[in-house]
Amino acid sequence: MEANKTYHVAVVGATGAVGQQMIKTLEEQDFPVSKLTLLSSARSAGRKVTFKGKQITVQEAKPESFEGVDIALFSAGGSVSKELAPEAVNRGAVVVDNTSAFRMTPKVPLVVPEVNEEDLKKHNGIIANPNCSTIQMVVALQPLKEKYGLKKIIVSTYQAVSGAGANAIDEMKQQTKAVLEGEEFTPEILPVKGDKKHYQIAFNAVPQIDVFQDNGFTFEEMKMINETKKILHDEQLQVAATCVRLPVETGHAESVYVELNKAGVKAKEIQELLSESPGIVLKDNPAEQEYPMPADSVGKRDVFVGRIRKDLDRDNGFHLWVVSDNLLKGAAWNSVQIAESLVKLNLLK
Amino acid sequence: MEANKTYHVAVVGATGAVGQQMIKTLEEQDFPVSKLTLLSSARSAGRKVTFKGKQITVQEAKPESFEGVDIALFSAGGSVSKELAPEAVNRGAVVVDNTSAFRMTPKVPLVVPEVNEEDLKKHNGIIANPNCSTIQMVVALQPLKEKYGLKKIIVSTYQAVSGAGANAIDEMKQQTKAVLEGEEFTPEILPVKGDKKHYQIAFNAVPQIDVFQDNGFTFEEMKMINETKKILHDEQLQVAATCVRLPVETGHAESVYVELNKAGVKAKEIQELLSESPGIVLKDNPAEQEYPMPADSVGKRDVFVGRIRKDLDRDNGFHLWVVSDNLLKGAAWNSVQIAESLVKLNLLK
Incomplete structure (x- = not known):
């Protein structure tokens, strides 16, 4: 990883089963987070989640939520990804998407780091996390x-x-x-x-x-x-x-x-x-x-x-x-691994 | 089936999950039973089981239990079958064995009536019921x-x-x-x-x-x-x-x-x-x-x-x-089907 560089990370679907595991895994891996933005549906917004001892309030995911975000981990269902992943990319974020929305899109790398980490180099803003099975x-x-x-x-x-x-x-x-x-x-x-x-x-x-x-x-x-x-x-x-x-x-x-x-x-x-x-x-x-x-x-x-x-x-x-x-290798851990690979390969903007 | 002919049937392992289903299936099929002998280990002997409205006391299975039995359905574990099935055959019974004791013995037919009913004709006293799966x-x-x-x-x-x-x-x-x-x-x-x-x-x-x-x-x-x-x-x-x-x-x-x-x-x-x-x-x-x-x-x-x-x-x-x-096609029902086929093909002594 690039020394000292830190990243503004967003988790979309922060209150879900996979989102919770993503936040936990980011903390366990000591991923270089400068700021953590937690996003969800309007229904779950307002809930508080602890990250490295600090409480973070979950906000409703909107296009503007991604201003300044370097990397966004999506796990809030395919329709949310289809709507908001392009908005995040337009604002400069790299998206790691854990839904099936973009997996078979030719220009979107579908990555399991142990298998095809090199495919990350061809990314155009969105990287898909494969299906758990x-x-x-x-x-x-x-x-x-x-x-x-x-x-x-x-x-x-x-x-x-x-x-x-x-x-x-x-x-x-x-x-x-x-x-x-x-x-x-x-x-x-x-x-x-x-x-x-x-x-x-x-x-x-x-x-x-x-x-x-x-x-x-x-x-x-x-x-x-x-x-x-x-x-x-x-x-x-x-x-x-x-x-x-x-x-x-x-x-x-x-x-x-x-x-x-x-x-x-x-x-x-x-x-x-x-x-x-x-x-x-x-x-x-x-x-x-x-x-x-x-x-x-x-x-x-x-x-x-x-x-x-x-x-x-x-x-x-x-x-x-x-x-x-x-929920881990099948979802949250593989997504955080992808984020780590992006940092290691210097593929974040 | 041969008209009017009835049979002395024994169920070995009468108190077990499969044995219970065998007794129920014999009743449901109106199998031509002249007498039903229910056998088990010494531990379960003395329990009473209802068959066609009558209570039958379960007895401890011994070699002598098979005197006069025409057909014996075994489902009390491989070691019981190995010990008692030959004793039943020696006393003139045909055995349908639901354990793995004799399944791969060359002279013992292994039968699923829909598939290889004809194999029953080659029986030498013991017929094996295959594994459920x-x-x-x-x-x-x-x-x-x-x-x-x-x-x-x-x-x-x-x-x-x-x-x-x-x-x-x-x-x-x-x-x-x-x-x-x-x-x-x-x-x-x-x-x-x-x-x-x-x-x-x-x-x-x-x-x-x-x-x-x-x-x-x-x-x-x-x-x-x-x-x-x-x-x-x-x-x-x-x-x-x-x-x-x-x-x-x-x-x-x-x-x-x-x-x-x-x-x-x-x-x-x-x-x-x-x-x-x-x-x-x-x-x-x-x-x-x-x-x-x-x-x-x-x-x-x-x-x-x-x-x-x-x-x-x-x-x-x-x-x-x-x-x-x-418990049914995988065990009790297949065994009773074999018994019916034996009657139909006139293969009981």
């Missing part, structure tokens, strides 16, 4: 891509409700209590807020995250498919996803099948490779029942990989189990 | 095998705790309550009773069902792999499995990727084929958010299939989401 998967895939090449990915996810926001967490807890006590309840939020139908999440598994597309895949599944190709710079990479919501508060897990472009690789080589790769903690010792689990990932920044097995039939096939805190 | 998958795969041929299966499971027994259900509920109320708890049963370590199941996803094998796969995963090949009579079929336990009481779900031996098949053809296949209910209408879920499967005998999508890259690849009540 995509981030943890590409962190695990990148070392395999570099060393062996990747042919095909098939992923089935086990996703936590915190990815659907604080209301979804509340709904899951209240429903769970109701089921245990034999009380009635009416699902109102999950699987997708605003979609036609709502289903029980307590003690259930719901194979829908985000809305359905015409091809029968959900938008979440298409995000994993398209974002993975963009981040790994490989439009030919075959990716398929089935995304499932579970009654888990935080921590996404993924059962990933990978076909490499190289035959004859052993599981042990992959374990060794991943154990030395950035952002990854290998947790793979079946004899001691050691493997990653969502409950163990909460509050940690790493991507945990285990259950690494060579396919019993296809010589280039491997199975992995990938777990991470969806 | 295998049964629902092969019901969905059999029509695809018959019409197109199968090349490769990759399955990731979402399995309910009732598969681990009544104690596991209690543990999940108590843990869930403890987490919601912020109380301490000590996992003692899951993921595998008697294994070295135990982990939280409440609000978590645990990638271990049954003990680990030397090849890094769990025994549950190897059951799915080996049993599927045996039931479908195809040792060349490529099968890989990742089995995961969820905080769900009843209802297993499976994300299944299938490669057919035929190219050019459309998803719509597969939907039509499965909608007309025995034991399957197609629930696949993304526009109306219709797909199978564990919570909807409880108490039903069908295998529910949905989320059918053609792979975006491989022309012979398809993705399915398969859900069923693991």
Whole structure:
């Protein structure tokens, strides 16, 4: 980082689950903040948030809010980003956007620092933070891509409700209590807020995250498919996803099948490779029942990989189990990492 | 069924979760029972169970218990089956065994009536009921095998705790309550009773069902792999499995990727084929958010299939989401179906 230089940082969506983690992570990383502007919807404005021992009042996000801001971390929904990110850029800020608004826009880099930090150099004011389920998967895939090449990915996810926001967490807890006590309840939020139908999440598994597309895949599944190709710079990479919501508060897990472009690789080589790769903690010792689990990932920044097995039939096939805190590496931590990379590479104005 | 003929039926493990469902299913099916003998461990003996309005006292299972029994449904654990199933056969009974004790024994048919009922004709006294997660998958795969041929299966499971027994259900509920109320708890049963370590199941996803094998796969995963090949009579079929336990009481779900031996098949053809296949209910209408879920499967005998999508890259690849009540089609109902098939095919002595 440039010595002594400090930055005016804005967090948009400061009162949300991810926004709160962003503020906490900025503090923990001792990011060089000269001023922190906290922004939200009109509804949440006026709330106070503590940063480095000082109380900061959250203000309503408006175009003028970004005057003088160097870097703005957005996590307040796609429509807010679409409206205000360009306003922030016009006022000289660099935006790190944690929504899907700009992820597939060609001129917007989609960045996971362990994987494609260099893409930041091509930014035009907005940098997109990938979808949570995509981030943890590409962190695990990148070392395999570099060393062996990747042919095909098939992923089935086990996703936590915190990815659907604080209301979804509340709904899951209240429903769970109701089921245990034999009380009635009416699902109102999950699987997708605003979609036609709502289903029980307590003690259930719901194979829908985000809305359905015409091809029968959900938008979440298409995000994993398209974002993975963009981040790994490989439009030919075959990716398929089935995304499932579970009654888990935080921590996404993924059962990933990978076909490499190289035959004859052993599981042990992959374990060794991943154990030395950035952002990854290998947790793979079946004899001691050691493997990653969502409950163990909460509050940690790493991507945990285990259950690494060579396919019993296809010589280039491997199975992995990938777990991470969806609010941290999947969102807040990856965004702050991007901010740090921007500073390190001297890409802020 | 042969007119008027009735049978002396024994249920071994009569007080367990599956045993209870077996007794209920025998009654619902109006299976031609002349006498029902209910057997259990010494610990549960003496309990009374109602069958067709009459109370039957559960007795301790001993070799002599099987005198005069025509058909014995076993679901009391592998060691009980290993000890007592041969004793039952020696006394003239035909055994339908719901444990893994004899499943891979070459001379023992492993049967899902919708798939390989004919295999019953080769029985030597013992018939094995497959593993719950295998049964629902092969019901969905059999029509695809018959019409197109199968090349490769990759399955990731979402399995309910009732598969681990009544104690596991209690543990999940108590843990869930403890987490919601912020109380301490000590996992003692899951993921595998008697294994070295135990982990939280409440609000978590645990990638271990049954003990680990030397090849890094769990025994549950190897059951799915080996049993599927045996039931479908195809040792060349490529099968890989990742089995995961969820905080769900009843209802297993499976994300299944299938490669057919035929190219050019459309998803719509597969939907039509499965909608007309025995034991399957197609629930696949993304526009109306219709797909199978564990919570909807409880108490039903069908295998529910949905989320059918053609792979975006491989022309012979398809993705399915398969859900069923693991205690019914996965256990009790399949066992009673086998008993009905034995009667229908006149295979009881």
